Amino acid sequence: MTERQKVAWVTGGSRGIGRAIAGRLATDGFHVLVSYRADESGAAETVRLVTEAGGSAEAAKADATSKEEITAVADRMDAERGGIDVLVNNAAVLKNGLFALMPEAHWDEVIDTSLGGSFRATKAVVRGMLRRRWGRVVNISSLAALTGAAGQTNYSAAKGALVAFTKSLAAEVGPYGVTVNCVAPGFVETEMISFLTKEAREDFAKRIPLRRFGTPEDIAPLVSFLCGEGAAYLTGQTIRVDGGFVG
8 A cells, every 4th residue: 555645734835934845845755735825826836846846735725814714724635635744834924013003903913823823723733643643743933032023022922922832732742743843033035024124134144143144945954854753852842043143
Protein backbone atom coordinates (compact mmCIF):
# COMPACT_ATOMS: atom_id res chain seq x y z
CA MET A 1 0.00 0.00 0.00
CA THR A 2 1.33 3.45 -0.92
CA GLU A 3 2.02 5.65 2.10
CA ARG A 4 -0.27 8.65 2.38
CA GLN A 5 1.36 11.94 1.47
CA LYS A 6 1.38 14.20 4.50
CA VAL A 7 -0.48 17.49 4.21
CA ALA A 8 0.75 20.89 5.41
CA TRP A 9 -1.65 23.82 5.74
CA VAL A 10 -0.15 27.32 5.56
CA THR A 11 -2.60 30.09 6.41
CA GLY A 12 -1.94 33.46 4.81
CA GLY A 13 0.16 31.77 2.16
CA SER A 14 -0.45 34.12 -0.75
CA ARG A 15 2.78 36.11 -0.36
CA GLY A 16 5.81 36.89 1.77
CA ILE A 17 6.74 34.56 4.59
CA GLY A 18 3.73 32.31 3.98
CA ARG A 19 4.69 31.80 0.33
CA ALA A 20 8.29 30.96 1.24
CA ILE A 21 7.14 28.47 3.87
CA ALA A 22 4.73 26.82 1.43
CA GLY A 23 7.50 26.37 -1.11
CA ARG A 24 9.90 24.91 1.43
CA LEU A 25 7.36 22.44 2.84
CA ALA A 26 6.47 21.30 -0.67
CA THR A 27 10.17 20.65 -1.27
CA ASP A 28 10.11 18.58 1.92
CA GLY A 29 7.48 16.35 0.34
CA PHE A 30 4.27 17.69 1.81
CA HIS A 31 1.14 18.40 -0.18
CA VAL A 32 0.68 22.06 0.69
CA LEU A 33 -2.66 23.73 1.21
CA VAL A 34 -2.36 27.51 0.84
CA SER A 35 -5.28 29.41 2.32
CA TYR A 36 -6.09 33.07 1.82
CA ARG A 37 -8.70 35.67 2.78
CA ALA A 38 -8.95 37.82 -0.36
CA ASP A 39 -5.75 37.54 -2.41
CA GLU A 40 -6.82 34.74 -4.73
CA SER A 41 -4.28 35.68 -7.39
CA GLY A 42 -1.45 35.70 -4.87
CA ALA A 43 -2.40 32.26 -3.59
CA ALA A 44 -2.63 30.99 -7.17
CA GLU A 45 0.88 32.33 -7.80
CA THR A 46 2.17 30.47 -4.75
CA VAL A 47 0.64 27.25 -6.08
CA ARG A 48 2.11 27.90 -9.52
CA LEU A 49 5.60 28.39 -8.10
CA VAL A 50 5.31 25.22 -6.03
CA THR A 51 4.06 23.05 -8.87
CA GLU A 52 6.59 24.41 -11.36
CA ALA A 53 9.30 23.39 -8.89
CA GLY A 54 7.87 19.85 -8.85
CA GLY A 55 5.84 20.13 -5.65
CA SER A 56 2.21 19.48 -4.83
CA ALA A 57 -0.07 22.31 -3.74
CA GLU A 58 -3.54 23.78 -3.90
CA ALA A 59 -5.20 26.99 -2.78
CA ALA A 60 -8.41 27.52 -0.83
CA LYS A 61 -10.30 30.56 0.39
CA ALA A 62 -10.44 30.44 4.17
CA ASP A 63 -10.72 33.76 6.03
CA ALA A 64 -8.97 33.33 9.37
CA THR A 65 -11.86 35.14 11.06
CA SER A 66 -14.48 32.76 9.67
CA LYS A 67 -15.14 29.57 11.61
CA GLU A 68 -17.27 28.27 8.75
CA GLU A 69 -14.62 28.73 6.07
CA ILE A 70 -11.82 27.33 8.23
CA THR A 71 -13.87 24.29 9.25
CA ALA A 72 -14.98 23.63 5.67
CA VAL A 73 -11.38 23.51 4.44
CA ALA A 74 -10.28 21.21 7.26
CA ASP A 75 -13.23 18.88 6.68
CA ARG A 76 -12.47 18.68 2.97
CA MET A 77 -8.84 17.80 3.64
CA ASP A 78 -10.00 15.07 6.02
CA ALA A 79 -12.25 13.60 3.35
CA GLU A 80 -9.88 13.96 0.38
CA ARG A 81 -6.42 13.50 1.88
CA GLY A 82 -6.82 11.92 5.29
CA GLY A 83 -6.34 15.09 7.30
CA ILE A 84 -3.88 17.87 8.07
CA ASP A 85 -0.53 16.78 9.49
CA VAL A 86 1.20 20.15 9.71
CA LEU A 87 -0.39 23.51 10.43
CA VAL A 88 1.46 26.79 10.05
CA ASN A 89 -0.57 29.64 11.55
CA ASN A 90 0.77 32.57 9.55
CA ALA A 91 -2.29 34.71 8.75
CA ALA A 92 -2.07 38.24 10.16
CA VAL A 93 -2.97 41.84 9.42
CA LEU A 94 -1.59 45.20 10.49
CA LYS A 95 -3.70 48.11 11.67
CA ASN A 96 -1.05 50.33 13.22
CA GLY A 97 -1.83 53.41 15.25
CA LEU A 98 -1.25 55.04 18.60
CA PHE A 99 -3.25 53.26 21.27
CA ALA A 100 -4.99 56.43 22.52
CA LEU A 101 -6.43 56.98 19.04
CA MET A 102 -6.94 53.35 17.99
CA PRO A 103 -10.47 52.46 16.81
CA GLU A 104 -11.85 49.39 18.54
CA ALA A 105 -12.43 47.84 15.12
CA HIS A 106 -8.68 47.93 14.42
CA TRP A 107 -7.96 46.21 17.72
CA ASP A 108 -10.58 43.54 17.06
CA GLU A 109 -9.51 42.80 13.49
CA VAL A 110 -5.84 42.30 14.36
CA ILE A 111 -6.56 40.12 17.39
CA ASP A 112 -9.24 38.09 15.62
CA THR A 113 -7.07 37.42 12.56
CA SER A 114 -3.80 36.39 14.20
CA LEU A 115 -4.90 34.96 17.54
CA GLY A 116 -8.47 34.03 16.70
CA GLY A 117 -7.44 32.60 13.35
CA SER A 118 -4.79 30.43 15.00
CA PHE A 119 -7.41 29.17 17.45
CA ARG A 120 -9.87 28.31 14.69
CA ALA A 121 -7.42 26.55 12.40
CA THR A 122 -5.76 24.62 15.21
CA LYS A 123 -9.11 23.60 16.66
CA ALA A 124 -10.17 22.34 13.23
CA VAL A 125 -7.16 20.02 12.80
CA VAL A 126 -5.82 19.07 16.21
CA ARG A 127 -8.17 16.16 16.89
CA GLY A 128 -7.00 14.45 13.71
CA MET A 129 -3.40 14.92 14.79
CA LEU A 130 -4.18 13.41 18.17
CA ARG A 131 -5.88 10.40 16.56
CA ARG A 132 -2.92 9.81 14.26
CA ARG A 133 -0.46 10.34 17.14
CA TRP A 134 1.58 12.74 15.03
CA GLY A 135 1.35 16.41 14.17
CA ARG A 136 3.17 19.70 13.95
CA VAL A 137 1.76 23.13 14.74
CA VAL A 138 3.97 26.15 14.07
CA ASN A 139 2.68 29.56 15.08
CA ILE A 140 4.25 32.58 13.39
CA SER A 141 4.63 35.29 16.00
CA SER A 142 6.83 38.38 15.79
CA LEU A 143 9.72 40.19 17.37
CA ALA A 144 7.09 42.75 18.40
CA ALA A 145 5.62 40.15 20.76
CA LEU A 146 8.87 40.04 22.72
CA THR A 147 10.13 43.62 22.54
CA GLY A 148 6.96 45.65 22.02
CA ALA A 149 6.55 48.24 19.31
CA ALA A 150 5.09 51.73 19.53
CA GLY A 151 2.00 51.98 17.38
CA GLN A 152 1.47 48.23 17.43
CA THR A 153 -0.25 47.47 20.73
CA ASN A 154 -2.86 45.38 18.93
CA TYR A 155 -0.33 43.46 16.81
CA SER A 156 2.07 42.95 19.73
CA ALA A 157 -0.76 41.74 21.94
CA ALA A 158 -1.96 39.25 19.33
CA LYS A 159 1.52 37.92 18.60
CA GLY A 160 2.43 37.83 22.29
CA ALA A 161 -0.65 35.77 23.02
CA LEU A 162 0.53 33.24 20.43
CA VAL A 163 3.65 32.66 22.54
CA ALA A 164 1.52 31.76 25.57
CA PHE A 165 -0.88 29.74 23.41
CA THR A 166 2.08 27.76 22.09
CA LYS A 167 3.36 26.84 25.54
CA SER A 168 -0.02 25.76 26.88
CA LEU A 169 -1.11 23.77 23.83
CA ALA A 170 2.27 22.03 23.70
CA ALA A 171 1.70 20.79 27.26
CA GLU A 172 -1.70 19.38 26.31
CA VAL A 173 -0.87 17.57 23.08
CA GLY A 174 2.71 16.46 23.67
CA PRO A 175 1.74 13.04 25.07
CA TYR A 176 0.13 12.25 21.70
CA GLY A 177 3.19 12.94 19.56
CA VAL A 178 2.10 16.42 18.53
CA THR A 179 4.53 19.32 18.87
CA VAL A 180 3.69 23.01 19.01
CA ASN A 181 6.31 25.68 18.48
CA CYS A 182 6.48 29.36 17.69
CA VAL A 183 8.72 31.34 15.34
CA ALA A 184 9.25 35.05 15.98
CA PRO A 185 10.66 36.77 12.89
CA GLY A 186 12.33 40.14 13.18
CA PHE A 187 12.33 42.70 10.39
CA VAL A 188 11.66 40.78 7.18
CA GLU A 189 11.44 42.31 3.70
CA THR A 190 7.72 41.93 3.08
CA GLU A 191 4.71 44.20 2.67
CA MET A 192 4.27 44.08 6.45
CA ILE A 193 7.16 46.52 6.97
CA SER A 194 6.46 48.75 3.98
CA PHE A 195 5.22 51.46 6.36
CA LEU A 196 8.72 52.05 7.76
CA THR A 197 10.42 55.28 6.75
CA LYS A 198 13.94 55.30 5.33
CA GLU A 199 15.21 56.76 8.61
CA ALA A 200 13.49 54.08 10.68
CA ARG A 201 14.90 51.32 8.49
CA GLU A 202 18.41 52.69 8.89
CA ASP A 203 18.01 52.96 12.66
CA PHE A 204 16.71 49.40 13.02
CA ALA A 205 19.42 48.02 10.72
CA LYS A 206 22.09 49.46 13.03
CA ARG A 207 20.65 47.35 15.85
CA ILE A 208 20.95 44.12 13.85
CA PRO A 209 24.42 42.56 14.12
CA LEU A 210 24.05 41.03 10.65
CA ARG A 211 23.35 44.55 9.33
CA ARG A 212 20.43 43.61 7.12
CA PHE A 213 16.75 42.86 7.27
CA GLY A 214 15.72 39.27 6.79
CA THR A 215 14.00 37.69 3.82
CA PRO A 216 11.12 35.20 3.79
CA GLU A 217 13.67 32.58 2.75
CA ASP A 218 15.48 33.17 6.06
CA ILE A 219 12.37 32.09 7.97
CA ALA A 220 11.22 29.08 5.94
CA PRO A 221 14.13 26.71 6.80
CA LEU A 222 13.42 26.93 10.54
CA VAL A 223 9.73 26.21 9.97
CA SER A 224 10.76 23.27 7.80
CA PHE A 225 12.92 21.89 10.61
CA LEU A 226 10.16 22.28 13.19
CA CYS A 227 7.78 20.35 10.92
CA GLY A 228 10.10 17.39 10.49
CA GLU A 229 11.22 14.35 12.43
CA GLY A 230 14.42 16.07 13.53
CA ALA A 231 12.39 18.36 15.81
CA ALA A 232 10.46 15.55 17.48
CA TYR A 233 11.85 16.47 20.92
CA LEU A 234 11.36 20.22 20.55
CA THR A 235 8.05 21.68 21.69
CA GLY A 236 6.60 24.66 23.49
CA GLN A 237 9.41 26.92 22.31
CA THR A 238 9.53 30.38 20.76
CA ILE A 239 12.54 30.91 18.50
CA ARG A 240 13.60 34.36 17.33
CA VAL A 241 14.85 34.76 13.76
CA ASP A 242 15.92 38.38 13.80
CA GLY A 243 19.59 38.63 12.85
CA GLY A 244 20.46 39.12 16.53
CA PHE A 245 18.37 42.30 16.91
CA VAL A 246 19.38 44.23 20.02
CA GLY A 247 16.52 45.96 21.77
